[in-house]
Amino acid sequence: MGCRIQIAQINPLVGDVAGNAERVIAAAGVAREAGAHMVLFPELVLTGYPPEDLLLRPEFMRRVESALERISAESFGIALVLGYPRAAVGGLFNVAGVWRDGELVAEYAKQHLPNYSVFDEKRYFMPGSTATVFEHRGLRFGLTVCEDIWQDGPAGQAAEAGAQVLLNINASPFHAGKPQERETLLGRRARDHGLPILYANLVGGQDELVFDGASFAVDRDGRVVRRAPAFVECDLGIEIEGDETGVRVLPGPDEEPSPLDPDAVVYQALVLGVRDYVRKNGFKGAVLGLSGGIDSALTLAIAVDALGADRVEVVLMPSRYTAGMSNEDALEEAERLGVASRTIAIEPAFRTFLEMLEPAFAGQPVDVTEENIQARCRGIILMAISNKSGRILLTTGNKSEMSVGYATLYGDMAGGFAPIKDVPKMLVYRLARYRNRLGEVIPERVLTRAPSAELRPDQTDQDSLPPYETLDDILRLYIEEDEGVEAIVARGYPSDVVRRVARLVDRNEYKRRQAPPGVRISKRAFGRDRRYPITSGF
Known part of the structure; x- marks a missing residue:
């Protein structure tokens, strides 16, 4: 048993549902011509990520339904796995759907809705609760969406439901060190359940967020077998084989791109x-x-x-x-x-x-x-x-x-x-x-x-600021690590300097609230990540 899967690492435009549907259809056509049996698209690829309050507009959801009809008509001869919002009684689900030969074969609702850092999914979505496994070309595939793979529950559910391969679709924004975190985590998850995992990620910039792509596949032993380049749209072809001993991800014919220098x-x-x-x-x-x-x-x-x-x-x-x-x-x-x-x-x-x-x-x-x-x-x-x-x-x-x-x-x-x-x-x-x-x-x-x-x-600058080597360390601890003044002083930094820097950070929230958006590259940036009151007695 074998299956050729193409990960379509594409760059959608938030809100452009019709345009994003055409991107999906075009990528499916390329994959079909290349002999692929399945195409794996990112999370919420139809809407772009994050769609935010566009999800609350009835017209927006009507456009999603129209786009799904268009995609369904183009799904003959190939399976398309993609992310979109699904209306349900009481609200919306963030789903991964499988479309094949003009029909919806399977649909999975994301279970773990992140509501920290830049994420605000509980504002818009209801959580799912059950695993979804579907069969294609004699193999059983389990579906998960982004945050689900960071928690053990959904992967374990899929394995218990008979999945031989896990498909994980993502809209995972970049920050320094994030690509390595993902590969380490998915390697551990694959070893835990003895299943290969295919990870498809969005690429592109959306306001402050950047999605790096860097899609990849890990074998059941947790080893990265295939890796797409970061920060570019591309197609990553993956061959899967299964027999009585299990399912394997085959190495590619080309050399895998190495992780880049951090800078x-x-x-x-x-x-x-x-x-x-x-x-x-x-x-x-x-x-x-x-x-x-x-x-x-x-x-x-x-x-x-x-x-x-x-x-x-x-x-x-x-x-x-x-x-x-x-x-x-x-x-x-x-x-x-x-x-x-x-x-x-x-x-x-x-x-x-x-x-x-x-x-x-x-x-x-x-x-x-x-x-x-x-x-x-x-x-x-x-x-x-x-x-x-x-x-x-x-x-x-x-x-x-x-x-x-x-x-x-x-x-x-x-x-x-x-x-x-x-x-x-x-x-x-x-x-x-x-x-x-x-x-x-x-x-x-x-x-x-x-x-x-x-x-x-x-x-x-140093007329009125500490040396930048010192200032940057204090700022990292105070802003990104949320350490208090006393804890930072205990690390050996001068008390008067730490207190002055903390006062400056707190006092200038009003300025940052009026600043233009900028690219987020740290674990905690000003804006979506760090939302403090301007007026505060803390």
Whole structure:
């Protein structure tokens, strides 16, 4: 007994039910021509993930039913396993359905509905409770959906119901280290039940989330036998054989892609997140302010790799405090990456604002207010170019800055998307060095000089912040690990520094609430992951 299965690692568009159905049908056609007997699609592939409150609209669910009729008519000669929402008495199920020869052969309702981190499935779905096993080409396949495989129950149920192979369809978002976690977990689950598992994952960017794909198959001994490349749409062909000794996943004819370097994985996630946000929202390209600093240099490299140099433009906006080397480095970055650049000095606007505000500021010392005016002059210029050109404005702030409020509302925070919003400062440097290994696009001086906002004479970030090595460690513990101040101090960090950083994080929630979305690459990003009240006495 044998079965050729194709995992269709595709990139749907949330809400585009008809378009996603056509993607499914096209992939099924390719698989049929290649001689496949079954195609495995990701979780909620018809709606895209996460569809959120679109699920509450009756018209949306009518479109799902219409799309299923269309898919059913195209299921002759091949079995299609795909994810979609199913209306039922009392609500909706998140299901995996099997369509073959124009009929619904089997349907399984997801049992474990995640309601943590970025997930909110209990708002929309009811849990299933029973296993579903169906037969195809003499083999018995058990169905599970995403979170089900992280819990032992559904896999055990399927095994007890006679499954010889487990199919697991997913919309599993990326964060650093997640691909390895999945492979380790599924290896253990396969060994627990002596069954091979096929794991099909979504790929693509959706607002803050990036789905890395990286679909794979593990044999019954838990060994990864087949692995799809990450961050790209692709088809992964898998051969399964069964006899009296059990079912095996056969090795592929080509060499399996190796897991990528951790920095390479994060960089690819950022590129895909930017590309899909721009593409799926219909922008003509991107524009950003280029300062000669490390953050804007990395953001520019990501934008060019995502969109192409011809769709990216940069603006240099020097002030009275901008160092000559900053302009030189910024121009060199633009030239190395082949993007159009222009220089618009902010001095005339800054001077005019100071003159306009002089009566209101009379008798008061110069402080951060004047620094913020400079950033807001730049924000007005960039937003005007964005509006006129139809290109989205990318902001360049990193996670360390966003955590402690080292950013200006309506200034450098102005924009439509924040590529490195979830990237701590020290990781910014690592990613920049990784990108330079592919081709040196960021001048070495940018990587070695002290970071500065250049909003006053001789300013550096460390005038008002701890060293980034220390700051990033404290922020990781406080934000991503939820450790309290005393616990962090007990690890050996200075008490006054920890307390100050924690106060800055808490005090600047109002700023982050007004920040643009950005790519999530950590276990806990600002936005969907971490939702704290602005007004709080905690």
